[in-house]
Amino acid sequence: MQFRTNVKGERITTEYLECNHCGTQMYQEQELCIDCGSDSLSWYTQYTVYQTVFAKDPQDAFETANQIDQWLIIGGRLLLHDAGENKDE
Numbered sequence: 735m736q737f738r739t740n741v742k743g744e745r746i747t748t749e750y751l752e753c754n755h756c757g758t759q760m761y762q763e764q765e766l767c768i769d770c771g772s773d774s775l776s777w778y779t780q781y782t783v784y785q786t787v788f789a790k791d792p793q794d795a796f797e798t799a800n801q802i803d804q805w806l807i808i809g810g811r812l813l814l815h816d817a818g819e820n821k822d823e
């Protein structure tokens with residue numbers, strides 16, 4: 735049974751199963767792929783990989799971060815509440 739509501743939001747998923755045969759992604763535990771029936775399934779877990787740098791601008795920050803070969807990894811995802819630039823206070 736599927737329930738439908740008026741609630742608007744986004745799916746928050748920290749892991750999913752992916753079929754190694756056809757690539758179908760499944761968000762509930764399954765024994766077999768819901769599309770092709772394969773039993774070759776892999777769990778994918780969400781991680782956030784990041785680097786904090788000092789830079790002149792966003793492009794410089796990207797390039798600087800790529801030059802550093804040590805990245806920080808945390809489980810789950812990092813939510814940024816204010817990613818805007820030049821926001822007036």
Ligand SMILES: [Zn+2]
Pocket residue numbers: 753754755756757758767768769770771772
């Ligand atoms: Zn499949």
